[in-house]
Amino acid sequence: MAHSFxxxxxxVTLTIxxxxxxxxxxxxxxxxxxxxxxxxxxxSGSFGLLPAGEFALFANISEVLTHQDGIFVRWFGNTVVxxxxxxxxxxLFAALGGYGLAKYRFRGRNAVFATVLGxxxxxxxxxxxxxxxxxxxxxxxxxxxxxxxxxxxxxFGLYLMWVFASEAIPTExxxxxxxxxxxxxxxxxxxxxxxxxxxxxxxxxxxxxxxWNNYFLPLIMLSDKNLFPLAIGLASWNADATGxxxxxxxxxxxxxxxxxxxxxxxxxxxxxxxxxxxxxxxxVKG
Amino acid sequence: xxxxxxxAPMSIKRNLTRSRxxxxxxxVTVLATTLAACGGGEPGSGEExxxxxxAEEIEAxxxxxxxxxxxTWTPQAQKQIDAFEKAYPNMTVNLTDTQGAEDHxxxxxxxxxxxxxxxxxxxxxxxxxPQFQLPGQLTDLTAYGFGDHEAxxxxxxxxxxxxxxxxxxxxxxxGPMALFYNADVFEEHDLxxxxxxxxxxxxxxxxxxxDPDKAMINDDGNGAGGVTSMIWQAGGKPFQVDGDTxxxxxxxxGTQKWAEMYQQFIDEELASDIPGWTDEWYQALADGTIASxxxxxxxxxxxxxxxxxxxxxxxxxPMPTYDGTPVNAENGGSxxxxxxxxxxKLLAAGFLQWLNADPESIKxxxxxxxxxxxxxxxxxxxxxxxxxxxxxxxxxNEVLAGGAENVVEGWQYLPWxxxxxxxxxxxxxxxxxxxxxxxxxxxxxxxENVRYGTEQGFTVNG
Numbered sequence: 011m012a013h014s015f016x017x018x019x020x021x022v023t024l025t026i027x028x029x030x031x032x033x034x035x036x037x038x039x040x041x042x043x044x045x046x047x048x049x050x051x052x053x054s055g056s057f058g059l060l061p062a063g064e065f066a067l068f069a070n071i072s073e074v075l076t077h078q079d080g081i082f083v084r085w086f087g088n089t090v091v092x093x094x095x096x097x098x099x100x101x102l103f104a105a106l107g108g109y110g111l112a113k114y115r116f117r118g119r120n121a122v123f124a125t126v127l128g129x130x131x132x133x134x135x136x137x138x139x140x141x142x143x144x145x146x147x148x149x150x151x152x153x154x155x156x157x158x159x160x161x162x163x164x165x166f167g168l169y170l171m172w173v174f175a176s177e178a179i180p181t182e183x184x185x186x187x188x189x190x191x192x193x194x195x196x197x198x199x200x201x202x203x204x205x206x207x208x209x210x211x212x213x214x215x216x217x218x219x220x221x222w223n224n225y226f227l228p229l230i231m232l233s234d235k236n237l238f239p240l241a242i243g244l245a246s247w248n249a250d251a252t253g254x255x256x257x258x259x260x261x262x263x264x265x266x267x268x269x270x271x272x273x274x275x276x277x278x279x280x281x282x283x284x285x286x287x288x289x290x291x292x293x294v295k296g
Numbered sequence: 297x298x299x300x301x302x303x304a305p306m307s308i309k310r311n312l313t314r315s316r317x318x319x320x321x322x323x324v325t326v327l328a329t330t331l332a333a334c335g336g337g338e339p340g341s342g343e344e345x346x347x348x349x350x351a352e353e354i355e356a357x358x359x360x361x362x363x364x365x366x367x368t369w370t371p372q373a374q375k376q377i378d379a380f381e382k383a384y385p386n387m388t389v390n391l392t393d394t395q396g397a398e399d400h401x402x403x404x405x406x407x408x409x410x411x412x413x414x415x416x417x418x419x420x421x422x423x424x425x426p427q428f429q430l431p432g433q434l435t436d437l438t439a440y441g442f443g444d445h446e447a448x449x450x451x452x453x454x455x456x457x458x459x460x461x462x463x464x465x466x467x468x469x470x471g472p473m474a475l476f477y478n479a480d481v482f483e484e485h486d487l488x489x490x491x492x493x494x495x496x497x498x499x500x501x502x503x504x505x506x507d508p509d510k511a512m513i514n515d516d517g518n519g520a521g522g523v524t525s526m527i528w529q530a531g532g533k534p535f536q537v538d539g540d541t542x543x544x545x546x547x548x549x550g551t552q553k554w555a556e557m558y559q560q561f562i563d564e565e566l567a568s569d570i571p572g573w574t575d576e577w578y579q580a581l582a583d584g585t586i587a588s589x590x591x592x593x594x595x596x597x598x599x600x601x602x603x604x605x606x607x608x609x610x611x612x613x614p615m616p617t618y619d620g621t622p623v624n625a626e627n628g629g630s631x632x633x634x635x636x637x638x639x640x641k642l643l644a645a646g647f648l649q650w651l652n653a654d655p656e657s658i659k660x661x662x663x664x665x666x667x668x669x670x671x672x673x674x675x676x677x678x679x680x681x682x683x684x685x686x687x688x689x690x691x692x693n694e695v696l697a698g699g700a701e702n703v704v705e706g707w708q709y710l711p712w713x714x715x716x717x718x719x720x721x722x723x724x725x726x727x728x729x730x731x732x733x734x735x736x737x738x739x740x741x742x743x744e745n746v747r748y749g750t751e752q753g754f755t756v757n758g
Contacts, residue, residue, distance in 0.1 A: 051605060054576040146410035233367070233392050233403050233413075249396045252573040254469070254594040254628050255371045255665065257601045260575045 046070060046268045050261035070265035077247075077262055082269075084236060085243035089222060091154065092239055096161030097217040104164055104213050108171025109202055113184060126172075129165035135226045142230045156231035157239070161221050167213040174209030175202075211284040215277070222274055240270045348439035349642055358646040361386020364416035366647070367404065368632070369394050370468065372664045376657050380650055389647060397421050397630075401714060404635070408433050414637035416644035417651075420465065421630050422456035423521070426537055426711040428633070429464050435634040436462035440645040445653050452703035453669040457631045459708070460539070465631035466652035467669035468661070471592025472699035473525055473615045473627045476599070479688070480609045481510060481587040489613045493557045496616045500566040503587060511568035513561060514586040517725030519572060520717035521628060522591065523554075528625035528707045529615065530554040535710045542711065542749050544758035546742040547735065553618065555734040562731055569728065582606040590615055592627030593696040597665035600686050607686045612695045624702040629669065667696065674700055712748060719744050 041058045047067040048056065056062030074082050111122060137160075145156045179202050187197045203210075225241045232238060238246065244266050251258035349357075366373070366389050377389045392415065394400035401424055407413045408428075420428060428434050442463045446454055453467035475496075477489060485506040490496035500512035515522075527534060532550025536543040545551075561567045568586060570577045580586040582603035589595070599606060617623050632651055634644040651657050655672075662668055662679070673679055674697045684692045710716050723744055727737035742758060749756040 050575070051579070051582070054574075054579050142406060143410055146407075146412045149412065151410070151413055229399075230406065233394065235393050246395045249399070251575075251578075251602065253396055254471070254592070254598070254630075255369075256573065256598045257371070258573075258575065258578055 042264060042268055045261075046265045048261065050259070053260055053264070066261075067265070070261055071269070074262050074266045074269060077259065081235065082240075082243065082266060085238050085240045086269075088154070088237060089239040089241075092157050092161060092224075092228075093218055093221050095154075096158045097214065097221040099158070099162035100164040100167055100217045100221075101210060101214040103162060104167035104171045104217075105203070105206055105210050106198075107168045108173075108209075109175045109179070109198065109206065111168075111172045112175035113179065113181065113202075126165050126169055130169055134160075134224075138227050138230050141227070145231065151231055152233050152237065154237060157224075157228050157237075160227060161217075161224070164213070164217050164220075167217055170213050170216070171206070171209055174212075175206060178209060179205050208284055211281050215281055218277060219274060240266070244270065349441070349645070351441055351444075354440065354642060354646040354649065357642045358384045358387060358650075361388075362640060362643045363388040363390065364638075364640060364643050364647055365390045365392065366417045367392045367394050367400065367415040368419040369396050369400055370419060370630075370661075370666075372661050372666060375660050375664070376651060379656055379660055380647065383650070383656070387643070387647070394419075397424070398714070401427075404428070408635060408637055411637065414635050414639075416634065416638040416640055417632050417648050418635055419468070419630050420633050421628070422453070422467075422626070423524075423709040423713045423717075425456065425464055425631065425633070426459065426709055427713060428635075429460060429462070430537070430540075430711045433636050434464045435636055435638065435641055435645075436464065437466075437634065437645055437648075438463045440642075440649075442466065442645075442649070445649075448653055448671065449669050450671060450674065450700050450703070451705060452626050452700070452707075453629065453631075455705065455707075456626070456629075460537070465633040466648060468630050468632055468652050469594065469667050470669040470700060471594050471626050471628040471667065472624050472696060472703060473529065473590060473592055474595075474696055474699050475588060475590050475613045475615055476595055477588035477611055477613065478584045478586075478606070478609050479611045481584045487587075489611075490616050491614070492620055493616045493618055497557070497560045497566065500561065501564065504564075504566055510585055510587055512566055512587050513589065514568045514570050514572075514577070514580065515561070515728060516569050516571045517728030518721040520720035520724075523720070523724065524709075525592070525625045525627040526558070526590070527551050527554045528704060529623055530557075530618065531623075531704060533706055533708070535708050537708050537711060540753075541755045541757065544710070544742055544745045544749070544756060546738040546745075546758075551738060552735070555738060557618070559734050562728060562734065565731070567728075578602040584609065592629065593667045593699065594628060596684060596686065596692060600665075608688050610687055611690055612687060612692045614695060615699060622698075622702045623704060624699040625707070626703055710745065710749070711754065712745075712752060715748060716741070716745055 044059060044061055045053060047061050047065055047070075048063060049066045049069070052063045111119065141160050142151060142156075145151045145159075150156050150159075183201065183205075184197060187201055192200070222239075223241060224239070225245070228237075228239050228242050229245075232242065235243075235246070244263055247259050247266065248263045250256065251260065361384065364387075366377070368391070370376075373391055373393070377391055380389060381387055394403060400419065404415070404418055405428075407415070425434075445466060446458075449467050450470055452472075453470045457463060457465045457467055475490070481487070481503070482489065485503055487499045487502060488495065490499050496512070503510055503512050524534075527550060530550040530553045532548050532552075532554060534544060534546045534548055534551050536545075568580070570580050570586070577586075581589070581599060582605035584606075596612075599610060614622060615624055632648050634641055634648060638644045653670075658668055658670055658673055662673065668674055668679075680694050680697060681691060682693050683689045720741065723741035724734065724737035726732065726740070727734045746756045746758045
């Protein structure tokens with residue numbers, strides 16, 4: 011054999027392929043960042059991947075924050091509320107439920123398992139319309155609850171926590187705690203919760219991103235502009251460019267999009283190390 | 297009402313079936329109780345007669361006050377509401393800004409299907425009126441004396457709100473078509489402002505030869521609204537609705553006349569294909585890449601806000617015709633309606649009447665760039681004498697209002713116009729992309745419409 015694969019760790023082909031994928035993934039992000047620095051009239055007239063004209067980023071940002079009486083700030087606040095209440099609730103329920111299903115044996119556990127697995131397979135968008143009709147009967151459409159309550163349910167998060175809890179928490183540890191006289195709640199909050207932390211962060215990241223970017227559910231539920239999350243709000247600015255009485259604000263849509271993704275990027279960077287330890291937790295135990 | 301809560305929203309078919317059930321039930325009740333009441337006769341308009349009210353009763357109710365919900369995407373709405381609440385201090389109008397026609401229609405259909413959260417007054421594009429009216433989702437305002445307002449409006453806008461034996465709203469604005477052109481480009485290349493479509497095509501050829509980077513017109517093959525309006529002008533009547541029977545004939549004489557003329561723009565590549573309403577499109581309007589556009593009278597406001605750099609360059613001329621005789625069509629425009637599910641129709645009718653018939657409200661609407669549908673405003677000296685700075689001081693309203701006088705009568709939209717428009721680019725639009733025959737594209741659109749309409753429970757001839 012003339013060829014040698016002695017150094018499989020440094021494959022030139024794979025490195026190039028990876029580099030290509032990185033560039034490919036960053037391409038739209040770069041375009042977005044560059045475009046956010048341009049005034050509206052240069053958006054389509056200039057090359058998308060390089061800055062052009064005056065540096066208008068700060069002018070754009072201040073216009074985003076003040077356009078239509080500063081409604082962007084309100085949308086930002088709404089999104090934070092939806093994430094804290096909705097994604098926070100989803101994470102808590104997933105942790106409690108996943109732990110319970112992993113560590114307690116009870117009648118109907120398999121039925122729950124099947125239901126959860128089935129629910130994972132149903133896309134959220136497919137449930138939006140039935141959910142709308144239910145909420146409509148409850149008189150809850152066009153309220154914050156109509157976004158928060160459905161968001162608090164995350165079958166995939168529950169499934170993840172379940173798998174994680176069965177791996178990460180030794181049953182012997184729980185038995186030891188019980189022998190020492192700790193109640194079930196105390197065991198959960200003082201012992202299990204810490205062991206579950208990496209899994210919780212993983213689930214939290216997952217549902218936070220999903221809630222932050224959720225489009226279809228709030229689109230169907232909300233008609234009051236003051237309750238919009240950022241995704242719907244930006245889409246509404248984009249739609250302002252169409253039809254009778256059109257007032258295009260494409261530069262605000264783009265700069266608004268940059269401001270919208272910043273918190274998500276920050277959350278990812280901050281929680282990243284917990285996440286990594288979560289992914290490797292199973293490996294240590296072997 | 298209970299059974300419809302289980303139904304999925306946005307399904308016209310189910311709503312229609314339901315409305316027939318309700319209509320049938322209502323008809324039976326009416327027949328059983330009073331034989332005199334069986335006026336209507338047409339299916340689809342057969343709800344029970346609305347509770348009647350005189351002008352005095354409406355006025356008294358507004359004085360007494362109450363709260364109503366209003367859904368609209370009109371930019372001027374809040375200012376109009378402020379003026380209304382000043383005139384009637386006991387009234388409160390909750391405004392929901394629905395952003396645009398598409399989202400608005402979906403949300404309205406959802407609320408109606410759910411049977412809750414239905415606004416008392418809602419905006420509808422003229423082309424969407426049949427879609428909500430035929431399934432019995434709109435209140436017939438005849439009983440509120442709205443027939444007296446007919447003389448206020450241009451015949452074409454009045455025709456759009458009074459169909460199928462009822463009055464379903466009052467016109468808010470109108471969009472008689474006109475030719476908007478970039479005078480700088482015309483001057484530079486020595487082009488003549490065309491009066492007929494033949495001249496228009498001729499000038500387009502000249503421009504292409506002189507400057508291939510510019511195009512006389514732009515058409516991305518996605519503009520069902522513009523195309524239906526041009527067919528309207530050519531005398532086509534491809535859609536005819538009579539109760540539950542719909543005739544679709546996208547090969548009638550007028551439609552063919554338009555297709556034959558417009559085919560030249562496609563075959564000779566005289567049109568650019570920049571996607572409409574995008575940043576690129578606005579840029580092209582500002583810098584002369586698109587040299588002209590045939591569109592509704594609401595365009596000046598769009599140009600001013602979307603293409604400020606084009607200021608001073610644009611002018612307006614009457615819409616090109618086929619033989620020199622002035623003929624026009626409407627493009628866009630909306631009405632306000634009272635949904636059947638409104639829980640205070642008296643106040644709703646009162647507000648709607650003030651909104652689109654009271655001179656004060658119309659004044660507010662026009663001050664911020666709205667193009668009126670009322671004859672008095674269209675003929676007023678102040679309106680006609682207005683010199684637009686953006687249009688280099690031209691008295692644009694003289695031209696635009698002139699167009700409103702020559703609109704061909706008898707045009708109708710499909711009861712599923714928004715669906716039809718959504719498949720336009722897959723059928724007629726393909727002719728633009730592939731440089732093939734518009735007539736073939738129209739035939740494909742025809743076929744899809746017949747299939748869809750039949751599926752929705754209509755009797756479709758075509």
